[in-house]
Amino acid sequence: MTISSTPVPVCGVVLAAGEGQRLRPLTETLPKALCPVGNLPLLDHALRRFAGLGLSGPDTVAVNAAYLAAQVVAHVGRRAHLSVEPDGPIGTSGGIGRLRPWIDGRAVLAGNADAYLHDPVRDPGKDVAALLDGWSGETVRxxxxxxxxxESGGFSGHRFAGLSLIPWRYAKDLADVDSSLVRTVWRPAEAAGELELIGYQGFYLDTGTPADYLAANLHAAGGVTLADVSARVTGAATESVLGAGSVVEGTVVRSVLWPGAQVAPGEHLVGAVRTAAGLTVHA
Structure with missing residues (x-):
């Protein structure tokens, strides 16, 4: 579809195929894209942001999946086009390359599912609209x-913040093989003088490690305890995120309880993530 801020047809791709190795053991049984931040799976944060730009539905938004793909497929349902990589993840570039027939001449707004973004004054979608404003369709943004x-690396003193806008003339040459957008799009565009850096005005975290994943949740909680309506607290919870059906009979401080997780009487959970299976990861 064409978004009002640019005359160029654009589709959205949520990159959700990764194994989340740095986030293990939390991702041993749950894809990173489905790990909750603020009681909402990261993938749903990404889809909501695209919807805020007017991108929604399987004709306009695609999600790729590889690691524990069946869970991602079931979670997405009919909300987006699904691209399953049967032999394992093929990288950010390969994932888009596999989608070329579906992209079909459009530009691609690609977003990492594990990116946590929050702007205190702009709704999701509007917070990244600058990526599209006045875009000619020729440059990579x-x-x-x-x-x-x-911090080393980066691009002219800046680091990637989760989303990139890729013209069809770049996307059409991406192969269905394991590779990254850094190698196939961003660095070549930078060398050609065709990379535009658009500053994000809000808060951003790559949630790839337990420490950053916990930090994203605490940011989403906003300094208080964010509890699902079905969470039960007979103990005490401070600056934490409590998932659906979680139970706190002890004390929870600056921690995350996934749906169904429990903290027993007399137990003190501080600076950690706990799953329903009882796995506890300190960050």
Missing amino acids: MLTMPCRPG
Whole structure:
């Protein structure tokens, strides 16, 4: 579809195929894209952001899946076009390359499912609309944040912040093989003087590690306890996120309880993530 801020037809792709190795053991039985932040799966945050731009439905939005793909497929249902990589993840570039027949001449707004973004003054979608504003369809655009002190790499002192806008003339040449957008799109565009860096005005975290995943949840909680209506607290919970059906009979401080997780009487859980199976990961 064509978005009002650009005359170029654009589709959205949520990249959700990764194994989440840095987030293990949390991702041993649950895909990273389905890990909840603020009691909403990361994948749903991404789909909501696309919907805020007017991109929704299987004709306009695609989700790729590989690791524990059946869970991603079941979760997405008919909300988006699904692209399953049967032999395992083939990278951000390969994932888009596999979708070329579906993309069919459109530009691609590609978003990492594990990106947590929050703008306190703009709704999801509107917070990244600058990526599309006035775009000619010729350049590659990347949402960015300034590099942190001592951080190496990046692009002209900036780091990737979860979303990139890719013209069809770049997307059409992406192969269905294991590769990354860094190698096939971003660095070549940078070398050609065709990479535009668009600053993100809100808060961004790559939730790839337990520490950053916990930090994203605590940010979503906003300094208080964010509890699903079905969570039961007979103990105490401070600055935490409590999932559906979770039970707190002890004390929880700056932690995340996944749906169905429990904290027993007399137990003190601090700075950790706990699953329904009882797995506890300290960050």
